[in-house]
Structure formats: structure tokens, C-alpha cells
Amino acid sequence: MKTNSGPFIDAISSPSFSLLLLVLPAFTVLLDETLYYTVSLVAPIYGLVLYVFLSSWHDNPVSPSAWMSLFLYPLLSPLFSLKIAPHLPIPPSLRCYFCGLTSVALAWNTYATVVVGPRPDLSCLSGQGLRGRKYLVTGGSAGIGMATVELLVRLDATVVVLVRNTGKMEGAEREVWKKVENWRAGRGLRGRGDGKIVIVQCDLCSLASVREAGSIVRKDHPDIECLVLNAGVMFPNKVETEDGLDGMMTANHLGHFVLVKELVGNLTKSQDGGRIVLLTSSTHHMAKNGLLVDDLNCLSRPYTLFGQYSQSKICNIILAKELVKRYPSLFTAAVHPGVVRTDVVRNLPPFIKALNTLFGFVMWSLQKTPVEGSYTTLHCCVVRRDRAGNGAYWANCTECKANKWADEEGVGERLWEESEKLTGGGKKQ
Structure with missing residues (x-):
């Protein structure tokens, strides 16, 4: 619902944002190996729960952006982080922050696209809204x-x-x-x-x-x-x-x-x-x-x-x-x-x-x-x-x-x- 959202919400609900999320892990790796594997596991588990609990049983139509959040990102982010990030010029002290922010962005994007879903289409309304109805x-x-x-x-x-x-x-x-x-x-x-x-x-x-x-x-x-x-x-x-x-x-x-x-x-x-x-x-x-x-x-x-x-x-x-x-x-x-x-x-x-x-x-x-x-x-x-x-x-x-x-x-x-x-x-x- 464009009158009720805002550029930030619209941006994070877009497929392009999911693609960005998929690329971000290439620049991240955790200094703490235990924390890294914890985050790597949380993402796919959250996606799996959403898919089973919401998409399958609750009739929520799944958008392309949501499919990316649910499957591509959780599956590929550990691979990218493990194989690519160690070879990139990122200070070790910043790697955990990159990974943490990426995980938060993933969770929010998945919530916005799968749980909340699209907003109503009010394009058919004139500038009068529903006045008089x-x-x-x-x-x-x-x-x-x-x-x-x-x-x-x-x-x-x-x-x-x-x-x-x-x-x-x-x-x-x-x-x-x-x-x-x-x-x-x-x-x-x-x-x-x-x-x-x-x-x-x-x-x-x-x-x-x-x-x-x-x-x-x-x-x-x-x-x-x-x-x-x-x-x-x-x-x-x-x-x-x-x-x-x-x-x-x-x-x-x-x-x-x-x-x-x-x-x-x-x-x-x-x-x-x-x-x-x-x-x-x-x-x-x-x-x-x-x-x-x-x-x-x-x-x-x-x-x-x-x-x-x-x-x-x-x-x-x-x-x-x-x-x-x-x-x-x-x-x-x-x-x-x-x-x-x-x-x-x-x-x-x-x-x-x-x-x-x-x-x-x-x-x-x-x-x-x-x-x-x-x-x-x-x-x-x-x-x-x-x-x-x-x-x-x-x-x-x-x-x-x-x-x-x-x-x-x-x-x-x-x-x-x-x-x-x-x-x-x-x-x-």
C-alpha cells in the first residue's frame, strides 16, 4: 500500500534487494568460527520454518523475492562466505559486523516478503480516497x-x-x-x-x-x-x-x-x-x-x-x-x-x-x-x-x-x- 509504506520498506521488499543480500556474504566471514556457523545455520532454518509454516499451509503466495530469501540466500551464503571472503581485503575486525548486518537484512527481507506480503493496490482510488463511501x-x-x-x-x-x-x-x-x-x-x-x-x-x-x-x-x-x-x-x-x-x-x-x-x-x-x-x-x-x-x-x-x-x-x-x-x-x-x-x-x-x-x-x-x-x-x-x-x-x-x-x-x-x-x-x- 504505497500510502502506508515508504521508500525503505519498498526497497527491502524488492527482488533486487534479495540479489544484494545474495552478494553481500561474498564480503563477509566471521572471525569467531562458532558464531559464523551459528548464523549460517539460523538463516536456512528460519527460511525452512517460514516455507513450511506459512507458504505451504497458510496459502500465502510466494513472490520471486521471497523464493530468493527462502532458498538461494540461505543455501549459498555459507558457500560464498567460506570460499570467497577469506581472499578479500576486509579487516578481520569488521568481518563479524558485515555478517551480522547481512543476517539482519536477510531476516527482515524474508519477514517483509513472506510473512507480511504485498500491500493493497489503491491505484484505482482517486485523490478523494473513500470520501463519501x-x-x-x-x-x-x-x-x-x-x-x-x-x-x-x-x-x-x-x-x-x-x-x-x-x-x-x-x-x-x-x-x-x-x-x-x-x-x-x-x-x-x-x-x-x-x-x-x-x-x-x-x-x-x-x-x-x-x-x-x-x-x-x-x-x-x-x-x-x-x-x-x-x-x-x-x-x-x-x-x-x-x-x-x-x-x-x-x-x-x-x-x-x-x-x-x-x-x-x-x-x-x-x-x-x-x-x-x-x-x-x-x-x-x-x-x-x-x-x-x-x-x-x-x-x-x-x-x-x-x-x-x-x-x-x-x-x-x-x-x-x-x-x-x-x-x-x-x-x-x-x-x-x-x-x-x-x-x-x-x-x-x-x-x-x-x-x-x-x-x-x-x-x-x-x-x-x-x-x-x-x-x-x-x-x-x-x-x-x-x-x-x-x-x-x-x-x-x-x-x-x-x-x-x-x-x-x-x-x-x-x-x-x-x-x-x-x-x-x-x-x-
Whole structure:
């Protein structure tokens, strides 16, 4: 995102920088042999972990620059350092500094290209940004949702935020405005700009609350152009809602399904035909046998955290595809944000929390910040329709291949019918 980066970040994320990193070791060698071999081992290990943990399992498209960082540099730098550097006129006292700086540069370049990934393409926006345009974001009081709100109001959009805890959102709103003001001040701009934040109470685990929120939005904000269905939960144990539904499936899919039915009539009347961006996850690949449409409530199978979570996440992808079939004017996208530093671990089993704490620094190096995690969401909010596949699955601002079962014949229609059955039909449009 050019408005949010800077020449330094752009430079280190380029393939030419990776080539420079590949050449630098030719001028380095450690005076301390033990330290040299330690650094030589750290680079390939870090690259291997990134490749396995992020590139393979988390659907992050790998750029040419990232491939160089992950493979060429770690493999060839020890060879160059061992064979060439001793023959170069470099004072021994400086060799460790060269090697240390090179290793830091490698780690940063790899993090920037593989973990963070590309920034949103905002070239389609005029000098007006998103001024005069209105977005709705669910779950905007923390994490990726809060960061999404921040990026949208930076661009002067009006954002209607649906949250369960309005008190928490009021605190988040103050924090967002503080960050926006600092961001603008860094660019010589004063104040908050023309962006606005409107808070509406909505508990996605209560269908009555969702319908009430939908009614408020239809009445007070009929000109909503885009829904960002961001909110989601991970419950390690089965939770039953007041409607007798599974809590995780309701928060991650059924509640959003009802909200879409409440607002889709307004969306399709908007100037560009309406957009819906659904937050999903690469864990949808864990649904090895596809979507179990007849058991969304997990009544006929053992409840497991990732088993039910993956079912809810593949629902997001299938719903994005089905919405395009039912409402041709809509543009939809299912977005995997990446591995992001959020408080999602608050609901995870104690042993996972302990591992996250124990290996905190390692986990930190493999995770995006919430703002970086919202890049693909913002990209799909503004990308030109002629440059994107409708109903596609996205990661790192790039279209990706989803679980093959998401394209199963008739699965979208069956999910729609089952969702209507479980939610009482929703609002007819």
C-alpha cells in the first residue's frame, strides 16, 4: 500500500534487494568460527520454518523475492562466505559486523516478503480516497477488525461497526482515532480527516440481535456499499446459543448469513452493485471431506476445536461463491488474512497458550500485525472488478486456490437452504 509504506520498506521488499543480500556474504566471514556457523545455520532454518509454516499451509503466495530469501540466500551464503571472503581485503575486525548486518537484512527481507506480503493496490482510488463511501465491519473492536476500521477511516470512509460490546468499541474507537491522527500528522495533515465511525450493537450469536442490527442499519445507513464480515470466534468446547445453535458456527457463519439477507437489498442498489468481503481462514483446508451440510450444528460427530472451526471457515468460502450466483450485481471475496497477532488464543486450550508464550519471539517473527493482516481485506474492498475473479478466495492480496470441496456441485445451494432452515428463513429480499 504505497500510502502506508515508504521508500525503505519498498526497497527491502524488492527482488533486487534479495540479489544484494545474495552478494553481500561474498564480503563477509566471521572471525569467531562458532558464531559464523551459528548464523549460517539460523538463516536456512528460519527460511525452512517460514516455507513450511506459512507458504505451504497458510496459502500465502510466494513472490520471486521471497523464493530468493527462502532458498538461494540461505543455501549459498555459507558457500560464498567460506570460499570467497577469506581472499578479500576486509579487516578481520569488521568481518563479524558485515555478517551480522547481512543476517539482519536477510531476516527482515524474508519477514517483509513472506510473512507480511504485498500491500493493497489503491491505484484505482482517486485523490478523494473513500470520501463519501460507507462500509460496514463486524467485530471491529479488536484485532484485524479494528485495523480494518483504521485503514478505511484513514482513507476518509464512513465505517459502521457492528460489535457485541459497545463499551469496548468506544475504547477501540479512541485508539483508532489516535492512530489515524498520528498517521496523518506524519504526512503533514491535521486532524482526523473526513472519516467517520458509527457504532451499532450486534451479538452475532443471537439471531434476534442480528436482525435488530440489520433493521437499524437499513433505516439509518441505507447507502452501505460494502459489508466486511470480519468477526469470528474459536471455542475449544461446544457452546449452545439462545437459538439452540452451535456457538462457533453461528458467530462465524449463520449470524453473518442472516445479516447478509437483512442488507443485501440495499447493497445491490448501491452505485457499484455492492460488495461483500468474508473473512475465512486457510484452516478450511482441514475440512478434508468437504462441508458436512447436514450437520452444521455438530450433533452427529465429535466436537473438536479445529474440526468445527474448519467447517465454519469453508462455509465462508462457499457462501461467497453462492452469493454471486444469487445476486449477480454483487462482488464477493473470501479472505484469508494470514497468521496474525491477535487475542484469538484467549479461547484456546491452556497447552496451546503455554506454547505460544514459551515460543513467543519465534511466533512473533511468523505473524503479521493486525494492520498487515487487514491488507487483503482492504484490497478486496477497493480492487477493480475487472482485475479480480468474483467469489474468489484471497490471501496476500492474491487470488488463491481454495479447498476443492468448496466447488462441489450444488454445495452452495444446499448450504443456503440449510442455513435458512436453521435461522428461520431470515429476511426475504
